[in-house]
Amino acid sequence: xAEENVTSESHGEITxxxxxxxxxxxxxxxxxxxxxxxxxxxxxxxxxxxxxxPDLACRWNCKAGKCGSCSAEINGRPSLMxxxxxxxxxxxxTVTVAPMRTFPILxxxxxxxxxxxxxxxxxxxxxxxxxxxDEVEAGGYRMQQIDVERSQxxxxxxxxxxxxxxxxxxxxxxxxxTAYAGPRFFxxxxxxxxHPLDVNDRRELLQQEQGLSKCNITKCCTEVxxxxxxxxxxxxxxxxxRVVDAKYDxxxxxxxxxxxxxxxxxxxxxxxxxxxxxxxxxxxxxxxxVPLPDxxxxxxxxxxxxxxxxxxxxxxxxx
Amino acid sequence: xxxxxxxxFDVIIIGAGGAGLRAAIxxxxxxxxxxxxxxxLLGKAHTVMAEGGVAAALRNVYDEDSWQVHFRDTMRGGKMxxxxxxxxxxxxxSPDRVRELEDWGALFDRTKDGLILQRxxxxxxxxxxxxxxxxxxxxxxxxxxxxxVADGIEVFMELKVLRLLTDADGTVSGxxxxxxxxxxFVVFKAKAVVMATGGVGKSWTYTSNSWESTGDGHAMAxxxxxxxxxxxxxxxxxxxxxxxxxxxxxxxxxxxxxxGGVLRNSEGKRFMFDYIPPMFxxxxxxxxxxxxxxxxxxxxGRRPPELLPRDEVAxxxxxxxxxGRGSPHGGVFLDIAxxxxxxxxxxxxxxxxxxxxxxxGVDITAxxxxxxxxxxYIMGGVRxxxxxxxxxxxGLFAAGEVAGGMHGANRLxxxxxxxxxxxxRRAGIGASDFATDRSGPVTLDExxxxxxxxxxxxxxxxxxxxNPYDIQHDLQSTMQRLVGIIRTGSELDEAVGKLDELEExxxxxxxxxxxxxxxxxxxxxxxxxxLSVSRCTTLGAINRKESRGGHTRxxxxxxxxxxxxxxxxxxxxxxxxxxxxxxxxxxxISATPEPIPVMPDDLKELFExxx
Numbered sequence: 050x051a052e053e054n055v056t057s058e059s060h061g062e063i064t065x066x067x068x069x070x071x072x073x074x075x076x077x078x079x080x081x082x083x084x085x086x087x088x089x090x091x092x093x094x095x096x097x098x099x100x101x102x103p104d105l106a107c108r109w110n111c112k113a114g115k116c117g118s119c120s121a122e123i124n125g126r127p128s129l130m131x132x133x134x135x136x137x138x139x140x141x142x143t144v145t146v147a148p149m150r151t152f153p154i155l156x157x158x159x160x161x162x163x164x165x166x167x168x169x170x171x172x173x174x175x176x177x178x179x180x181x182x183d184e185v186e187a188g189g190y191r192m193q194q195i196d197v198e199r200s201q202x203x204x205x206x207x208x209x210x211x212x213x214x215x216x217x218x219x220x221x222x223x224x225x226x227t228a229y230a231g232p233r234f235f236x237x238x239x240x241x242x243x244h245p246l247d248v249n250d251r252r253e254l255l256q257q258e259q260g261l262s263k264c265n266i267t268k269c270c271t272e273v274x275x276x277x278x279x280x281x282x283x284x285x286x287x288x289x290x291r292v293v294d295a296k297y298d299x300x301x302x303x304x305x306x307x308x309x310x311x312x313x314x315x316x317x318x319x320x321x322x323x324x325x326x327x328x329x330x331x332x333x334x335x336x337x338x339v340p341l342p343d344x345x346x347x348x349x350x351x352x353x354x355x356x357x358x359x360x361x362x363x364x365x366x367x368x
Numbered sequence: 369x370x371x372x373x374x375x376x377f378d379v380i381i382i383g384a385g386g387a388g389l390r391a392a393i394x395x396x397x398x399x400x401x402x403x404x405x406x407x408x409l410l411g412k413a414h415t416v417m418a419e420g421g422v423a424a425a426l427r428n429v430y431d432e433d434s435w436q437v438h439f440r441d442t443m444r445g446g447k448m449x450x451x452x453x454x455x456x457x458x459x460x461x462s463p464d465r466v467r468e469l470e471d472w473g474a475l476f477d478r479t480k481d482g483l484i485l486q487r488x489x490x491x492x493x494x495x496x497x498x499x500x501x502x503x504x505x506x507x508x509x510x511x512x513x514x515x516x517v518a519d520g521i522e523v524f525m526e527l528k529v530l531r532l533l534t535d536a537d538g539t540v541s542g543x544x545x546x547x548x549x550x551x552x553f554v555v556f557k558a559k560a561v562v563m564a565t566g567g568v569g570k571s572w573t574y575t576s577n578s579w580e581s582t583g584d585g586h587a588m589a590x591x592x593x594x595x596x597x598x599x600x601x602x603x604x605x606x607x608x609x610x611x612x613x614x615x616x617x618x619x620x621x622x623x624x625x626x627x628g629g630v631l632r633n634s635e636g637k638r639f640m641f642d643y644i645p646p647m648f649x650x651x652x653x654x655x656x657x658x659x660x661x662x663x664x665x666x667x668x669g670r671r672p673p674e675l676l677p678r679d680e681v682a683x684x685x686x687x688x689x690x691x692g693r694g695s696p697h698g699g700v701f702l703d704i705a706x707x708x709x710x711x712x713x714x715x716x717x718x719x720x721x722x723x724x725x726x727x728x729g730v731d732i733t734a735x736x737x738x739x740x741x742x743x744x745y746i747m748g749g750v751r752x753x754x755x756x757x758x759x760x761x762x763g764l765f766a767a768g769e770v771a772g773g774m775h776g777a778n779r780l781x782x783x784x785x786x787x788x789x790x791x792x793r794r795a796g797i798g799a800s801d802f803a804t805d806r807s808g809p810v811t812l813d814e815x816x817x818x819x820x821x822x823x824x825x826x827x828x829x830x831x832x833x834x835n836p837y838d839i840q841h842d843l844q845s846t847m848q849r850l851v852g853i854i855r856t857g858s859e860l861d862e863a864v865g866k867l868d869e870l871e872e873x874x875x876x877x878x879x880x881x882x883x884x885x886x887x888x889x890x891x892x893x894x895x896x897x898x899l900s901v902s903r904c905t906t907l908g909a910i911n912r913k914e915s916r917g918g919h920t921r922x923x924x925x926x927x928x929x930x931x932x933x934x935x936x937x938x939x940x941x942x943x944x945x946x947x948x949x950x951x952x953x954x955x956x957i958s959a960t961p962e963p964i965p966v967m968p969d970d971l972k973e974l975f976e977x978x979x
Binding site: 071087088098099105106107108109110111118131132134155156157159161169170175187188191193201204205207246247 | 410412413414416467470472475476477482484501506507514515523525549578579611615723726835838880882884886
């Protein structure tokens with residue numbers, strides 16, 4: 050491990066162990082910095098850039114938890130650097146910051162997240178129903194607050210891609226990326242499925258192209274979401290139920306074929322709420338961090354942060 | 369000859385915030401080959417930071433509202449320095465722009481009748497702000513982003529534009545930049561270019577702006593020969609956090625004061641009662657008792673002075689700090705903890721409560737916040753023709769915060785998001801029409817391309833030079849100290865000298881570590897823009913010998929009538945390449961007073977009716 054400006058550990062200093070390198074390899078480098086009250090991890094990274102390593106790559110924008118740019122793995126846990134206060138980390142211990150593991154490394158703490166933008170392109174666009182005569186006159190659609198709130202929850206997503214990073218389906222199985230959209234895009238689909246105006250039926254697509262059934266609902270995505278979106282309970286499980294209904298219910302299948310019906314009625318949608326559904330009970334998954342081994346070189350430590358229930362099973366919760 | 373990748377489009381939009389996305393959608397819908405170039409990842413632009421809402425006279429809550437009332441509010445808020453035609457178009461068209469978002473998937477909060485809900489905001493006579501909780505900007509950008517993706521617009525993310533390229537006759541012909549991930553250079557040929565690059569706040573120490581707000585669009589337009597106006601008009605929001613470091617500059621919503629929060633100095637005194645200007649005395653409470661009654665019943669007393677206009681409050685905070693009565697970290701105390709129950713605070717200000725809890729470890733239900741003015745928004749910008757968003761350079765258009773005129777000397781809350789939509793669309797139309805009508809080949813000047821690329825890589829060939837972070841830090845301190853919320857002639861003159869020194873130092877930056885995702889290099893290529901816009905703000909401030917809206921002069925504390933009818937126009941003519949990174953030196957920027965467009969009589973009558 051490279052060491053730079055390492056001094057004896059004294060009160061008022063912190064050691065930042067930052068991954069430096071690119072797609073060809075790299076290593077963790079220690080930077081000893083004076084401790085400053087009230088800082089977040091991103092503040093310390095910025096001080097490292099300004100005083101010791103001007104070329105240290107780190108992606109960020111708003112530094113207020115609103116843009117979702119500064120995602121990284123801090124002491125093994127996928128987090129936003131701007132929302133992780135230094136005083137919440139174990140005092141006196143080295144703080145390790147590594148890039149998100151699921152995405153290819155560009156440089157240092159910055160990864161290539163273009164996979165997510167490619168998936169986004171394949172999601173069929175929002176397709177609203179026609180306005181009624183009353184709505185044309187009123188100048189806009191009429192929707193009730195209670196009906197927009199379900200999709201509003203998913204639209205809080207800041208696209209930090211921490212849920213994608215932690216999802217074992219991709220994290221541990223690179224090959225799955227070709228046929229798996231991941232939690233961020235399951236909530237995008239859920240948002241459109243539950244949107245009061247959208248008329249597209251997205252269920253076959255979810256099953257066949259987005260790999261919804263590969264999700265084994267370990268809830269790791271929900272655990273790391275900085276917006277506290279209930280990704281598993283409120284999006285993925287209801288989607289799985291809809292997909293199962295579409296796939297195995299011959300009446301529903303026939304109905305769709307005959308009537309060319311493309312959207313469920315509100316009452317059917319309501320019946321899908323996690324509170325009403327049978328699959329709301331989920332296995333509790335313990336979340337724990339794994340300490341980083343010392344002396345790692347070459348590639349980032351394969352940090353397994355969340356539950357290690359990594360078997361990718363092709364099943365749905367109703368199995 | 370340096371190597372670079374080449375592209376060719378009809379219309380290129382620089383910046384993917386609200387204005388850029390809206391412009392791109394418009395150009396694409398007209399069948400033009402459209403590209404969107406942005407410095408960060410798509411969807412991360414500063415627009416996501418907007419909270420309160422988008423102002424539009426939808427009349428969903430108050431039927432009495434109209435575009436005329438919105439227009440009048442906007443002009444008054446801007447201290448009548450606004451381009452009247454922009455304010456008119458904005459007020460007339462914003463309702464359609466908001467409804468259109470809904471057609472594209474946005475989910476606004478609803479009225480009981482199921483229509484888009486609107487909320488009250490400072491300076492707006494009626495409840496006018498369509499919103500989604502306190503995350504309206506995110507909804508706006510996500511809606512436009514998803515629409516742009518669905519429309520198949522080509523997006524070049526994490527691409528920093530260095531310079532505009534121009535034909536022999538000065539018409540814009542393209543741009544040169546580099547991919548931030550690889551550091552490789554890119555040249556775009558374009559029939560028309562739309563600037564939608566946002567603001568300039570990163571040149572101040574305390575700012576609510578992200579790293580991207582370095583004034584790239586303002587500066588590139590200026591270097592290409594465009595006029596800038598009103599650059600001295602910078603909005604300092606009175607309440608940004610100053611401590612802890614982790615939240616320095618982050619905005620504290622005016623809603624804290626609206627809900628009963630008060631400002632106190634180090635002696636615990638509600639000092640705002642000492643700063644009530646004569647102009648507002650008739651409508652402002654003169655005792656704590658009276659002010660406190662107003663919150664529950666507006667007829668029981670007059671408004672507390674904590675709710676004076678932003679410039680008044682910011683100035684007062686500044687005076688308290690200068691008088692030695694500030695908080696330990698150079699602000700004052702914003703106290704809601706002793707004023708409202710913990711339950712009330714959490715219910716009425718949930719995002720503020722969580723923001724401080726998570727970011728700062730501050731429990732606002734138990735302790736006061738330290739706050740001070742934070743650089744928030746620039747009203748000034750590239751001079752545009754209201755209807756087409758055309759700048760004074762052929763083929764160059766501008767929309768959003770980078771454009772000047774719409775907001776005059778001071779912007780009302782909520783008018784920024786509507787500005788993006790209205791003028792983003794108009795810039796898209798203007799650029800499309802120009803590109804369609806443009807005849808003859810678009811030619812690129814290899815000399816301009818080589819000069820920009822050579823200048824960009826030059827710091828890697830130097831050794832033991834300046835650290836770009838030090839220069840940025842010193843620039844921010846200079847602007848914060850000398851061209852901040854309160855200005856005075858001698859300090860502004862001092863700032864000119866400091867900026868000259870900083871420009872000289874910036875030509876001596878040395879770098880290592882290669883061009884691949886190198887933040888030190890990225891910052892180095894932002895420094896020319898930051899220096900140019902800082903100079904423009906300083907020059908405008910020197911020339912505007914009065915106080916108006918966001919521009920406050922200690923030595924000229926009152927508005928001056930003659931100054932209310934002029935813009936200070938900043939431009940460069942034949943500026944050469946002696947500045948940083950081969951740009952024209954900031955010493956070549958000039959400021960000239962020019963009359964603002966005169967409002968037609970039928971609109972003037974709206975102001976007579978009101979008084």
